[in-house]
Amino acid sequence: MKSKELSELIFEGVVTLTIVYLLYMGMLMILARLVSAPPVLLRQMPSLRSVVLIVDAFMSIYRDIFQWIAAIFAGVFTWWRLARRYKQMQLGHILDELHYIAAGNFDYRIDANNSGSYVDVVNSINTLVESTVEAMEEERKIEQSKDELITNVSHDIRTPLTSIIGYLGLIEAGQFETNEEATRYIHIAYTKALQMKVLVDDLFEYTRVRQPTTPLLLKTINLGHFLEQVAADYELESRKRNVEIEVFLKTDPLMVEVDVDKIARVFNNLISNALKYGHGATWIHIEAEKIGSEVVIAVKNNGERIPSKALEEVFGRFYRVENSRSKETGGTGLGLAIAQSIVALHGGYIYAESDEKETKFVLHLPLEQKGKKEEKANA
Template identity: 55%
Template sequence: MAEKVRLAGKEKSELWFEGAVTVVLLLMLNFALFVLLKELVDISQQLQDSIWSVKNVLTFGQDKQHLWSWRSVFMGVMAIVDVIVVYWRLIRRYRQIQMRHVIRELHYIADGHLDHRIQFKVNTDLQKVINSINALVDSTVNSMQEERRIESSKDELITNVSHDIRTPLTSIIGYLGLIEDKQYKNDEELVKYTHTAYLKAKQMKVLVEDLFEYTKVRQTTTPLNPVKFDMIAMMEQLAASFELEGQKHHLRFVVSGRPNPLMMEADTEKLGRVFNNLIANALKYGKGAHHIFLNAEEVGSEVVIKVQNDGEQIPNDSLSKLFDRFYRVEGSRNQETGGTGLGLAIAQSIVTLHGGYIYADSTPTMTSFVIHLPRTLGQTLKPAQKVKNQ
């Protein structure tokens, strides 16, 4: 709660002293001016024969009761001037004291108390300075927190990558070591060891490629190559390319959309990576699913795309973490499903590069990944539009 600057006893005494000194100096100045003016009046009195107008305007003390005598006018004017000067001096001194308080608070913050804010309320331009200082401290704290978050994120990335690379690498070294030491009984066992090492090497290659892709699309300067295309035609091509794999999992693709054709502008190569990751996820983790639905609709200036499956529901506490890198719903670090945990993070980064956003929703009957993209590349969707329709 902002409050006025509270003066200490010493500061109140400083104001009283400032006022007293000012009054004394003004009285001395008034007396000097009074004497000087009296001398001028005496001179004019001696020249009254030649300057008769002065005699008519000024009374020279004979009529002491005259309301407009020069003494009354002088004293009235000087009293007003004195009050103004005293008030101005006191206000100036008070503002200097306020500034000292602000500087003291600023030094306190600079000493490392970044959770402290200046709570003074003043009626001058100093309030703008106070507000600017508080805003600057807030910005500094936010930058420091963001820097710590980035450092923590880097450490986490290194830890996760090291773990995911070490696991297959250990297997590769182990099996190649067995081959090197000729610890195999026959050629069949040799082929088995070699094949296992090969699969683990491919697993490492997938991780490295995903990591490279993730770091590339995370950069806001990553160039996009926009082209105009039909989104529904693209989804039909994707469904056809995954048809054989879908049959292995007893899944059928259903493509729909409106209007047809649905023309838009985007980097189709990068957008294809998004859909590949989402469909691959549905094939791997959509337990009990019978269909994968691909739907696109034009809504105002944006295109809303849904990749859905009617498989097992994703737990609510996992939905907000799905797009975190290396996160897996099953909560384990094994890679039995062949995933690196980077697919959805890559998809989110690519969608963001296009000025859109993506989120997940899951119910007992349907799991949906919903993408909002602007129809024209370069347009960024407003945060107010990022509202999930339940």
Template identity: 50%
Template sequence: MVKSAKFKLTGREKSELFGEGIVTIILLILLNMSIYVILSQLIATNPGLKNGIFQIKMSLKFGPSDFQIWSWGWLFVVLMAIIDCFIVYWRLMRRYSQMQVRHIIAELHYIAAGHFDHRIPFTLKGQTQRIIASVNALVDSTINSMEEERRIERSKDELITNVSHDIRTPLTSIIGYLGLIENRQYHNEEEMLKYTHTAYIKAVQMKALVDDLFEYTKVRQIDRPLNIVSVDMGAMLEQLGASFELEAQKKGMVIHLDEPTTPLMIEADPELLARVFNNLLTNALKYGSDGKNIFINLTQISETEAEITIANDGAKIPTEALGQVFERFYRVEESRSRKTGGTGLGLAIAQGIIDLHHGSINVTSNDKLTSFVMRLPLKHPKEEK
């Protein structure tokens, strides 16, 4: 926030303005004297004009004593004094405005020299103040754009680093095991099959990472076209719950679905929403496996919005990690992610898809439940073309 202060002239500028006024007054006095002399000579040499002025003078009498308000000399002085005041005022205000512009230009040069946290601090009146406000807003916008560009560049570098790291690890294993086979460094066919199976598992991990990365880059495109249809959200969640039921039983977990008695229709891309719920249910099974339950809750919270919650009663997410779980490649525990084979992109993809639907997603976690709460509009906003 810029602290505004009243515009002040420097001592030198005040002296300059005072000198401007004195010079202007002197020039105007000389000009007035010249005009007076010229008019006096013109009247003296023109009897008709002189007689006309005299007649006007004699007709302008007031009161019982025939008071005359006409006097050629005084009338000229008063008239020229009024005109001179306007000229002096105009000249000084013009010079004052020039000094204001000079200060603004000096402030701009100071900012351009690298002092990007500086803003024009003083306030003026009229259109000049609009210029100052526009300049400050332009500098703020430029700085924000520069910071955003730097952030994007850092983000790209981090993306390349993370992808390189996550691909290099399984790729190293694949090359290592295939190298053993290539060099016939195995004792029997069973050992060779073991090597090929390990290489296959690592290749599957690489494919999962590439698929997730591809999906992540697509959902980050704000102009990605969506296949918007009316979706029965309860029916979709029932199908997803049924598809995960067998895996949940293997882990000793039970999936509970709570939905409205009447169908709740949402305008959305069903394929993308299914990807979101798949990612969240997969996470619940992987990282909530020390719990016993997964809860899916669907409610209509207003005339225009629905809420979907996917929760589990497994181990809580550390408080310091809650603000980072939607960041790409972020893993709460690196060792656990390696064990479960997570890419660290699932929640980032989920958030991207929810954003495309103009909704929101957040997470809460305590000793009882870890809950991912999504809010989606019932009607998909029409995109402006």
């Protein structure tokens, strides 16, 4: 409490006690006048005469009782006035601190320990401020994410586009010696155009699956057969890289309700990433089992370990563990972000773990899409 406020409380107490004292003295004067009433008045008012006689006989007792009553009243009334004034001061402090926060000092919090009876109000205000700050921070991150998205897309489109313009410019200017050289320029431009198409397709898919209202074309499938088919699609590429892909089912048969095309996209991304970035891997294992009301699927490889810091960001848009996008690996960096969004659409979640022995991406999916409004596909 500030010295000025303490002075105000003392002044308030003195004024209150003075008022009570004046009331007390006024009551004493009234009683004294009654006792000393003129005899003529007493003869005219017999009832008043009896009262005066009683008061006169017990004057000392009445005075003591009245003094005690007056003292108690003075204490209670003074305490009430001071308590009310103190609450007004506390409320004034809270309003001043609210104005301070509203001025842009969102890191400031009101001290609830000195808020007295307003502690619940202060806690509610602090909670509201924290929620507002979190919402503002989330909005800032969204804006930053949009800026990063535009920057990354612009970079990934500009690089192949520059090559396309360059090679087509050489052909347009006739700066080639043979038809074979012109054909090579056209082929390079065509390849770069395909890279741009992949980026645009991935970006479109990413923005689409990020919407929680995106419909799922649901169908109940045998997960074992589905995973075997997905693995078979990569048989040729895995042989070229001397990597063996195997599927292991701890629960068979394992029936699950999913959007087949979207879930296939998830496993295509995971297996493709394992082949491209699992340097030194000799095997890729896809393991699935039923646990309670969900299915747990792990895509593992014994390749190079992913750094711990990278694991926290691996599902981010355009994130790549490598520092550069090489021609060998290619890709847009949207694959895992798309996979995470698709899994979330199914009411599940995905995470990554990596150590010296193996790297694995683990999916948790509900066996049935209960309570959803998606349109089911015909079997």
